Amino acid sequence: xxxxxxxxxHSVIEKGQTVTLRCDPxxxxxxxxxxxRVMGKEIxxxxxxxxxxxxxxxxxxxxxxxxxxxxxxxxxxxxxxAELEDSGVYFCASSQDLExxxxxxxxxxxxxxx
Amino acid sequence: xxEVEQNSGPLSVPEGAIASLNCTYSDRVSQSFFWxxxxxxxxxxxxxxxxxxxxxxxxxxxxxxNKASQYVSLLIRDSQPSDSATYLCAASGGYNKxxxxxxxxxxxxx
Numbered sequence: 555x556x557x558x559x560x561x562x563x564h565s566v567i568e569k570g571q572t573v574t575l576r577c578d579p580x581x582x583x584x585x586x587x588x589x590x591r592v593m594g595k596e597i598x599x600x601x602x603x604x605x606x607x608x609x610x611x612x613x614x615x616x617x618x619x620x621x622x623x624x625x626x627x628x629x630x631x632x633x634x635x636a637e638l639e640d641s642g643v644y645f646c647a648s649s650q651d652l653e654x655x656x657x658x659x660x661x662x663x664x665x666x667x668x
Numbered sequence: 669x670x671e672v673e674q675n676s677g678p679l680s681v682p683e684g685a686i687a688s689l690n691c692t693y694s695d696r697v698s699q700s701f702f703w704x705x706x707x708x709x710x711x712x713x714x715x716x717x718x719x720x721x722x723x724x725x726x727x728x729x730x731x732x733x734n735k736a737s738q739y740v741s742l743l744i745r746d747s748q749p750s751d752s753a754t755y756l757c758a759a760s761g762g763y764n765k766x767x768x769x770x771x772x773x774x775x776x777x778x
Contacts, residue, residue: 597712
């Protein structure tokens with residue numbers, strides 16, 4: 555079984571540019587999550603999809619962040635325009651069920667905004 | 669007070685010793701807790717979950733939950749150099765929305 559895959563693994567962009575991160579969850583997992591870790595801080599929840607619907611987007615920092623999951627398969631997270639404070643590691647995770655189901659994480663995308 | 673707190677370490681233990689990792693939590697989180705291990709540059713990997721008071725053992729790992737003291741711990745027996753990693757304590761905020769601590773770096777030296 556393939557795990558959660560994220561692309562790219564690293565991205566370096568300039569302030570004001572746009573970046574799109576992609577996540578492919580484990581096949582059959584309806585639940586897809588985005589998390590973020592900024593330097594020196596905890597991993598923090600961004601949002602949760604159930605299939606193609608946003609279940610909870612309470613962690614999204616502001617409207618420069620847009621997440622989509624068309625067709626309920628892979629997801630993208632777009633940052634437009636990027637700011638310096640957006641630098642960090644963006645993790646995607648998926649699970650089969652909503653509760654007490656192991657959360658499988660991808661290796662993350664390290665985003666650096668200069 | 670943060671919702672989930674951990675000492676960032678590093679915690680250094682000799683090979684073969686017991687490593688004890690601790691985590692405290694606030695009233696604002698639910699009562700499901702998880703320990704993840706993360707190697708540098710890799711994904712967090714779930715190693716233990718615990719939902720009720722007491723101890724839960726899985727191989728060399730034991731998770732302990734004390735709800736009265738709002739305290740979760742992870743014991744690693746017979747520590748190996750391959751256990752060297754960052755250990756993340758997380759609480760559930762519902763629907764697998766996890767609230768993480770900052771993580772404790774463990775270094776097991778031969």
